[in-house]
Amino acid sequence: MLATIIFNALWVGFLGGVLASLVRAGWQQLFRTEEATKTEALSIGGGVFIDFSRGLFLLMSIVLIIVFIIWANYDSSITQGSGTLFGLIVWIVIDQNYKVVTKQKPFFWHLPWQQTVVEIIGFLLWGWTMYLVAIGLPISGVYF
Template sequence: MLGTIIFNALWVGFLGGILASLVRIGWEQLFRTEEDKKTEALSIGGGVFIDFSRGIFVLSSIVLSIVFIIWANYDSSITQGSGTLFGLIVWIIIDQIYRVLKKEKQFFWHLPWQQTVAEIVGFLLWGWAIYLVAIGLPISGVYF
């Protein structure tokens, strides 16, 4: 039973994580500032650049999607709000606690309110996209 849940969570989480990361990256593109556009990218030649921060975001999105699916199989209360509750929890833990402690960014009350609202909505959409993939593939074990 546990092996089946984990196996299904791996491949559904992989798909959900990729889709959710693309949704969030697309959302961020609407609200980028000049400071955000100055990312470090590695040129591999021929005008092709690799942005490692986006790659790490996609990988972490896949891992968190797998965590969401396994969590939802054992405690369906995390699916309240159609996955947006999970997105809000991730925003608080990752963006407001972890990244602030590492001094990568400031607390949200030190940022312009427009940037904070755009980040929160981005995380809510991210969590919702994971939820939609999970319920769209019934083998994940996540239901309404």
């Protein structure tokens, strides 16, 4: 049974992680500041750039939705708030604690409040999208 849950979580997690990361990137693209658009990207020629931060977030989304699906199969309390609770937990643990400790960015109270609101809403939409994909594909085992 665990092998079936993990197998289903892998392919549903891949689909959901890609979609959720695109939703979050699209949301944050609406509210980009001039300094936020200056990212470290690698040019591969012909005007094509690779943005490693978005690539890492895509991989993180895939891994975290797999964790979300496996967790929801054993304890459905994580689906409270239709996945937005999970998005808020990820924002607190990863975006606030990990990135601050590794000095990738300052605490949210050192940023403009508008940027913090956009980030929080982006993670809430990200978690909600993961939840919608998980319940939309019933093979994942996550239900209402």
